[in-house]
Amino acid sequence: xxxxxxxxxxxxxxxxxxxxxxxxxxxxxxxxxxxxxxxxxxxxxxxxxxxxxxxxxxxxxxxxxxxxxxxxxxxxxxxx
Numbered sequence: 336x337x338x339x340x341x342x343x344x345x346x347x348x349x350x351x352x353x354x355x356x357x358x359x360x361x362x363x364x365x366x367x368x369x370x371x372x373x374x375x376x377x378x379x380x381x382x383x384x385x386x387x388x389x390x391x392x393x394x395x396x397x398x399x400x401x402x403x404x405x406x407x408x409x410x411x412x413x414x415x
Contacts, residue, residue: 338350338353340369356410357373357374358371358372358373358374359372359373359374360372386399
């Protein structure tokens with residue numbers, strides 16, 4: 336929230352250290368307020384389960400989740 340409420344610019348070094356992982360959307364509304372939308376983890380899990388159910392084979396689902404795991408590991412290494 337500091338990013339949106341601050342009258343002063345925030346340096347890039349400080350900005351890149353902030354965690355925006357849970358935020359899906361941020362916008363200023365006409366009345367002067369700020370709307371912040373967070374990712375819906377329940378909906379994401381439901382979509383992942385749909386992928387498993389629709390996959391033609393167990394190998395298809397395994398490949399997808401391996402790629403997802405690799406992506407998460409890379410995201411985690413960026414934060415260190």
